[in-house]
Amino acid sequence: MTLVRISDDALARACGADALAAAFEQHGCTVHRVSSWGMQWLEPLVEIDGKGFGPATLDDVAAILDGTSDLAIGVIEDHPFIAKQQRLTFARAGKTRPTSLEDYAATGGWNGLKRAREIGPEQIVEEVLHSGLRGRGGAGFPAGIKWRTVAAAPGSQKYIVANADEGDSATFADRMVMEGDPYALIEGMAIAGQAVGADQGYVYLRSEYPDAIAKMNRALELCADIIAPFQCEVRVGAGAYVCGEETSLLNSLEGKRGEVRAKPPLPALEGLFGKPTVVNNILTLAAVPHILGQGGANDYEALGMGRSKGTMPIQLAGNIKHGGLYETAFGITLGELVNDIGGGTQSGRPVKAVQVGGPLGAYLHPDQFDIKFDYEEYTASEALIGHGGITVFDDSADMGGMARFAMEFCAAESCGKCTPCRIGSVRGVEIIDRMRAGRKRDTLERQPQMHNTPKQDRSAEDEVTLLADLCDVMKSSSLCALGGFTPYPVLSAMRHWPEDFSDNPDSVRNALDRVGT
Amino acid sequence: MSKEQRLSEIIAEHQSREGPLMPILHDVQAEFGCVDADSERIIAAGLNLSRAEVHGVVSFYHDFHGEPDARPVVQICRAEACKSRGVEALIADAEAAAGTRVKLATVYCLGLCSVGPNARIGDDLHARLDSDRLKKLIETV
Numbered sequence: 001m002t003l004v005r006i007s008d009d010a011l012a013r014a015c016g017a018d019a020l021a022a023a024f025e026q027h028g029c030t031v032h033r034v035s036s037w038g039m040q041w042l043e044p045l046v047e048i049d050g051k052g053f054g055p056a057t058l059d060d061v062a063a064i065l066d067g068t069s070d071l072a073i074g075v076i077e078d079h080p081f082i083a084k085q086q087r088l089t090f091a092r093a094g095k096t097r098p099t100s101l102e103d104y105a106a107t108g109g110w111n112g113l114k115r116a117r118e119i120g121p122e123q124i125v126e127e128v129l130h131s132g133l134r135g136r137g138g139a140g141f142p143a144g145i146k147w148r149t150v151a152a153a154p155g156s157q158k159y160i161v162a163n164a165d166e167g168d169s170a171t172f173a174d175r176m177v178m179e180g181d182p183y184a185l186i187e188g189m190a191i192a193g194q195a196v197g198a199d200q201g202y203v204y205l206r207s208e209y210p211d212a213i214a215k216m217n218r219a220l221e222l223c224a225d226i227i228a229p230f231q232c233e234v235r236v237g238a239g240a241y242v243c244g245e246e247t248s249l250l251n252s253l254e255g256k257r258g259e260v261r262a263k264p265p266l267p268a269l270e271g272l273f274g275k276p277t278v279v280n281n282i283l284t285l286a287a288v289p290h291i292l293g294q295g296g297a298n299d300y301e302a303l304g305m306g307r308s309k310g311t312m313p314i315q316l317a318g319n320i321k322h323g324g325l326y327e328t329a330f331g332i333t334l335g336e337l338v339n340d341i342g343g344g345t346q347s348g349r350p351v352k353a354v355q356v357g358g359p360l361g362a363y364l365h366p367d368q369f370d371i372k373f374d375y376e377e378y379t380a381s382e383a384l385i386g387h388g389g390i391t392v393f394d395d396s397a398d399m400g401g402m403a404r405f406a407m408e409f410c411a412a413e414s415c416g417k418c419t420p421c422r423i424g425s426v427r428g429v430e431i432i433d434r435m436r437a438g439r440k441r442d443t444l445e446r447q448p449q450m451h452n453t454p455k456q457d458r459s460a461e462d463e464v465t466l467l468a469d470l471c472d473v474m475k476s477s478s479l480c481a482l483g484g485f486t487p488y489p490v491l492s493a494m495r496h497w498p499e500d501f502s503d504n505p506d507s508v509r510n511a512l513d514r515v516g517t
Numbered sequence: 518m519s520k521e522q523r524l525s526e527i528i529a530e531h532q533s534r535e536g537p538l539m540p541i542l543h544d545v546q547a548e549f550g551c552v553d554a555d556s557e558r559i560i561a562a563g564l565n566l567s568r569a570e571v572h573g574v575v576s577f578y579h580d581f582h583g584e585p586d587a588r589p590v591v592q593i594c595r596a597e598a599c600k601s602r603g604v605e606a607l608i609a610d611a612e613a614a615a616g617t618r619v620k621l622a623t624v625y626c627l628g629l630c631s632v633g634p635n636a637r638i639g640d641d642l643h644a645r646l647d648s649d650r651l652k653k654l655i656e657t658v
Contacts, residue, residue: 010627010628010629010642011628011629011631011632011642011644013642014629014632014635014642014643014644015632015644015645040631040632041631041632043632166628167625167626168626169596169597169598169599169625169626169630170597170598170630171626171628171630172628172629172630175628200535207543207580208624208626208627208628208637209627209628210640210642211640211642235536235539235540236539236540236543237578237580238539238542238543238578238579238580238581239578239579239580239624240577240578240579241625252539253536253539254536255536255537255538255539255574256538256570256574257573257574257577258577258578259577273535273536315630315631316631317598317630317631318597318598318601318602318630318631318633319601319602320631323630323631323632324631346602355597358597359596359597359625389598389630391597391598391601391630392601393601394601397601402597402600405597405600409596409625412625413625415577
């Protein structure tokens, strides 16, 4: 009987994988629902004897089975998109059934945890430090230092919290880990628990990921005995983007409004319910089992560049021909990612802008395509890697509109605790609207009692100066990255595409030069 | 069973957990389609919180609603990646198809960012939407 492998990842299912799997079963095949290879433009991808066919529809079933389908892409593992990657965190992608304990154990699963239990807490922290693993949520803080702090913190009750509130647009790597290789995350959490002396873990999972919630719950149920005495539970978010910020997430877990907390105290010392807490991203935790394997830390440390060690699961999204998950060592250039690997835009039009790092990341111009994927290099260019999401826009994109959306998004998702974010974002939308629609003073400013307000209308330069000033305030005085990083997409869009903001782009450039942003 | 009894059951089910409020609110929202003022009062009493504290949490999160809405909901992602793939051009037609019968909600990211525009109905996700497919989804929901 023919064995057919089709992913049950949410993306494959949204593209019709369930009906396709049923059709193959009707044709007498055995169907294994496996994790996704990450070649999303080919989903639903059908795999028979290692060979791939995609994107398949119900009409293709017969042709695939009798070998006449023109969707054949050859051996999947030899496909350039897969063959060129360095998959460590996603080593099992496409190869195992997500909640099968048998498949997990057969592919080296639980070896990291076993070894961690043998070598003890101090050595675990030492190896994570040595690997150079940095937090994959965006901030890039060394995971080993965080663990060491929690391990050294006094207290008998400590927590491991996995941040699965993956709200950035263009990111889906956390989702793919949880839906495709949930035990890797759980093993990473159990190892973290071993390292810091925590016996309770929580996975804070956003409600927008129903498939991931179901898979994680199922996986936790099945492996409870293996990770014991460590216990772990899924907690579902409720649609607040800001809860991806760690202190806001902790408040939400405690059953409070997801408002950001001032730091210090650091969550490592006073986190969940005031107890020492490790809060790590899913990708950080899922990288741990590999690092704790024999020689894993050395292998990990040998990859990457500068202080960005190991691999990053990069997510190619938006208007891109070959979208999907691309895990590779740090140091790859943006041009390689977008043009060589991603194949340019899906629409076939020229690339206009690329946003790296989600809604808070800068828009990069094709002139900047030689920038290397590295935390420090992006910071130096006033950009950020964030969670490794890349959104490609073609030349039909309206960058003024996207800058406005950045402010609008910040206003919609602000937790409201700090003024620069809560009010600054609303003012930002207003200024961009005025820039784009003509420059009248608004009604309030024209009131007679506003006698200190200049009565003449603002020039384009005035508006840009005002917006740059607002961005400066938001950057330097917001409590967290939501208000603090929203200026990046706004300022970068103005800098590179001033013509999308004003009929007089030179005035935008001049004003930006004058304020030095 | 009265609503009050059912609420007490839900509260009792989660009460011994750490941080029980969010799981309770999720269950109440799923069962009654909203967390109204009455429910807030009963939950507050059950967890020894003030009504203000519970209302503060209910009103903070996009997923909880203070009033029931009997209309079926179609969530459409309008974040950057879906915008780059043209979701904004579909909105006018979608609104026309929805009329007053269907509630269209904006969601920021369903995590299917290379195959947008995307929508969610209940726990079902739909990708690679064009105007016709989205209209059909809305009309048949």
